Amino acid sequence: MQDKPVFRNPGFACVTVPPIIVFLLETLEATIRITIPVPLLAGIFPLGMLVLVAYSLTYKEGSAIEHYLGFARGAQSATFLVIFGSAVVVFLPIFYGEPWVGLSLVFISLGSILLPGLSAA
Numbered sequence: 001m002q003d004k005p006v007f008r009n010p011g012f013a014c015v016t017v018p019p020i021i022v023f024l025l026e027t028l029e030a031t032i033r034i035t036i037p038v039p040l041l042a043g044i045f046p047l048g049m050l051v052l053v054a055y056s057l058t059y060k061e062g063s064a065i066e067h068y069l070g071f072a073r074g075a076q077s078a079t080f081l082v083i084f085g086s087a088v089v090v091f092l093p094i095f096y097g098e099p100w101v102g103l104s105l106v107f108i109s110l111g112s113i114l115l116p117g118l119s120a121a
Contacts, residue, residue, distance in 0.1 A: 009071065009074025009077075011055075011070070011071035011074030011075035011076075014051045014055075014078075015049065015074075015082065016081055016082060018046070018048045019048065019082045019086070019105075019109070021044055022041050022105065023088075025044075026101070027092060029092070030092040030093070030095055038101055042104070045105060045108055048075075052071075052115065056068070056072075079112050079113050089102055089105065090102035090106050
């Protein structure tokens with residue numbers, strides 16, 4: 001059986017979509033000068049990880065584990081992409097007077113590196 005590319009994995013998609021939305025909102029906030037509430041950004045960012053945890057709770061004893069391991073492998077790859085995106089976006093909030101927003105996104109990303117692997121265990 002041939003493996004799908006990682007970016008076509010549902011785990012990759014579920015972990016990357018919410019942070020990409022936050023990155024786009026941060027970019028819009030920095031360029032167009034619109035104001036987006038920080039609690040909204042903080043609420044959207046970890047939604048993919050919550051889906052990952054909920055998916056791990058649906059595993060039933062005796063069912064095939066390969067599907068879930070593929071999901072977790074895609075999610076693990078996605079966390080590194082999210083860290084890279086956070087490192088790029090970290091400087092945007094500095095320009096509109098909220099330097100801790102970008103730094104907090106980086107710390108959330110760093111904290112999520114081990115979560116996909118641990119949820120597969």
